[in-house]
Amino acid sequence: MKPYNYYDELDDSELAEAPVIKGLRPQRFPPRHPKKLAAPLRQFVQTQDDSLASFRFTYKAARFEEGWLLDSLGGFYEHKWISDVLSRVKGGKEASVYLCRAGTEVPADLVAAKVYRPRSLRNLKNDHAYREGRENLDAEGKVVIDDGMLQSMAKRTEYGKNLLHQSWIAYEFTCMQALLAAGADVPTPYEMAGNAILMSYIGDLDGCAPTLSEISFERSEARGLFERVIHNIDLLLAHERIHGDLSAYNILFWEGDITLIDFPQVISPRINRNAYGIFLRDVTRVCEYFNKQGLSTNPRKLAADLWTKHGHRLEPEVDVRLLNDEDPQDRALWQKQARRK
């Protein structure tokens, strides 16, 4: 029998608004009806019924969202990586991020759980541009070498699509691990399981840190922040990585510091032929934000200098196939390029 699938039902309109947590009063929900459990959860129930059965959370989830969270975060709860889900921080196109109370096995008080929607990444626009030259990773972050798995992915069977989806998530997690070790300003990745990643939470109980896009700065403050962002871009490049979707929307600001987030589409500057175009777009979007904060920047020169500093060859322009015609920033970039011709 095909297991009941919450994801088919889950819709943004079903997601409850994230409540502001004032005093933390744990809230009890009645036990769920066992019929609602999807396949992976049933396995947990068979083996470790006691612990998972006690998983209740403070966050008032909507009907389908509750089942989705129990499936996605049940393992985190069982392993004592989280003890409670407190609120939904943000519901994005690809994933929703939840503020959780950490469990005893994680050295933090609050943690963020990024829970992916299963089909989201498969629909990622122009995903081939990012996947080029990139090996696929399994659920543990190891390179897939199994012939059957590779064939399923190449043929895009349902199983293969699931493996590809898993690979994006594993990329985000392993990339964050590598970047943290390199000294970059990224959240600490704690655990990855199924369709979720657990990482350090930037913010407090009243809300997550704002993204740069939500705030503006005096020019004097903007200068230091810009330099810090460029330092991170440089550091990523030194460790053979390009963010691939960097902009003021994927940089958090908290207590004077920046944190780069959102890494599933990260690419290698050496292996991917589209690398310079993607890199130039990242640098350009960052510069555009800081120009609005009163700085004068030269993204083309900056990108070229960083690129060649790390021994890479220059290519002229952002490949138009990488641009999203529904994104105003991308459209502006395209128009600028067309004018230069």
Ligand SMILES: Nc1ncnc2c1ncn2[C@@H]1O[C@H](COP(=O)(O)OP(=O)(O)OP(=O)(O)O)[C@@H](O)[C@H]1O
């Ligand atoms: N570690 C974190 N701590 C606090 N807030 C976070 C954290 N990670 C993500 N967020 C919040 O969740 C939002 C979505 O996260 P992220 O960008 O990783 O996911 P996404 O699905 O790619 O979202 P989008 O499509 O909006 O880019 C962020 O803009 C930020 O507000």
Ligand SMILES: [Mg+2]
């Ligand atoms: Mg994002």
